[in-house]
Amino acid sequence: MSDAIMDILRDIGSRGLPTLAIVLVALWIGKLINDLLTRYKLDEELTAKNNASVGVAMAGYYIGLAIAISGVVMGPESDTLGKDVLGVAIYSLISIVLLNVSAFINDKLILYRFNNESELVNDQNSGTGATMAGSYLATGLIVNAAVSGEVAGGWWKGLLACLIFFALGQVVLVIAGLWYQRITSYDIHKVIGEDNNVAAGIGFGGFLFAMGYVVRAAMTGASVSWSADLVSFALYVVVALILLTITQAITDKVFLPKAKISDEIGNQGNIAAAVIVAAIYASVAFLIVSAV
Secondary structure, eight states: OHHHHHHHHHHIIIIIIHHHHHHHHHHHHHHHHHHHHHOHHHIIIIIISSSSHHHHHHHHHHHHHHHHHHHHSOOOOOOSHHHHHHHHHHHHHHHHHHHHHHHHHHIIIIIITHHHHHHTTSOHHHHHHHHHHHHHHHHHHHHHHHHHSSSSSHHHHHHHHHHHHHHHHHHHHHHHHHHHHHHHSSHHHHHHHHHIHHHHHHHHHHHHHHHHHHHHHHHHHOOOOOOHHHHHHHHHHHHHHHHHHHHHHHHHHHEEETTTTHHHHHHHHOOHHHHHHHHHHHHHHHHHHHOO
């Protein structure tokens, strides 16, 4: 028993603590890069302006970054501690870059009718912040899967595979975002962008998170061949979209017998109903991954 405890403590000291230090530094670098790429300063928005919308978005950003980096930490170990530390450091920086790319994609292709940054800063729109948080979490899950596998043939093949998986995941998130707008009874852009509807943003962010969780599962597992893997990946995504669509229809009619959830979220801005919907989306995603 004592030997097992000593082995655990030795592993924590030799690999755990250096990795934790790198992750904390990566979160700090992620903050600095976010400050460089945005017109606002995070410290000012959070302390001087008490801007909850920026806080919600950045919470998703930090958690998404941690999820992404954990893919490297949980991946196959190298033969030396130095290689492990270097790998975590490099892919932490790559994860930061990819998360910021996902923010750009969200702005241009998912919430494309308005400027996300302007909504966060000028309007303090927490609906936009919630949607962005869901997108960051989904992207973190996708990057987690992309960096956690072992690819033979050199570091550049591993990096290429990571970028390909990221691109596929972002395509799926864009498709999922467009599909969500088609299956909802209210105009997503209007209620979030014009009405500052926080509930609608929570529901949308929950849907994106659910898709990101499914996409991560579709990317993991033993690889057969690129063609077979892509077919399997596509089928996984299609099944998830169908089941989540059915879930939304059932939820809208069953969970609030005296009212439609879509009306409560889109017209009434009912945050409690939106949280329930987001939780249901996540629950269905967990069940899909467990069952398929």
